[in-house]
Amino acid sequence: MSSPDQRILELRGVAVALGGRPILRDLDLTVEAGDVVALLGANGSGKSTLVKSITGLLPLSAGSVRLFGQPIREFDQWPRLGYVPQRSTIAQGVPSTVAEVVSAGRLSRRRPFLPARAADRRAVREALETVGLADHAQHQVSTLSGGQQQRVLIARTLAGDPELLVLDEPNAGVDLISQQAIAVTLERSARAGATIVVVLHELGAFAPFIDRAVILREGRIAYDGPPEGAHPHDPHGADAGAHCTEDQVRLAPISGVLGEDL
């Protein structure tokens, strides 16, 4: 049993409804300091809804979320949490350089109304180096590929030096080189002691450093344990209750992740 101060994230009996429809149901989840958790599940199983609840972006219809031991309603240490949402196009809108976007991620750590200190400039530079885009600092974001833009968004979050990093499908629509760069980035953050919750469709390049898989199914946790321990045919595992072809199709990405055939 973990001590309360090790618990970075605690969800108890969480339910979320969207458009009057229950999406998350009676969900319990504890993430401890240093955990690297992959949140997996079929399309529509509630992964994005869950991370939005964790980050305070969606209200709960029941249950509670605690961040760093504090009820989320009272939580006031947001710089400790870094959130990379599912990628939207950041290139449209106001033209910005890569360095400007990443510097924005440092604002929560900066002294108000004062110029960036050496530590702030260093944090931006290191975040760009970590994602492999140091030589693109002065490029317009609009000139980058989708995968490079995703890396910019991750660098922006890393620049704020968060203790808990929550990423929603960082690999979606991202080329293989960027996927690899993102995996290296997260592995480095994990080794430096960050706690990570990452929504994925498959573990892929992340497999070597993911130590826990949480599989959602229809808004409930179907499996929570080591990635290699999730057996599709286990009645309590990822495949619980899957009887029909449609289910098998929907679970296919998960079984692929876990290296098993349905």
Ligand SMILES: Nc1ncnc2c1ncn2[C@@H]1O[C@H](COP(=O)(O)OP(=O)(O)OP(=O)(O)O)[C@@H](O)[C@H]1O
């Ligand atoms: N604003 C909304 N209003 C009503 N229903 C919604 C809303 N947003 C999402 N949903 C529904 O909630 C369910 C869960 O969506 P969510 O995006 O959390 O799933 P997901 O597991 O992240 O899926 P994906 O892998 O496709 O991103 C889906 O059925 C989706 O259609």
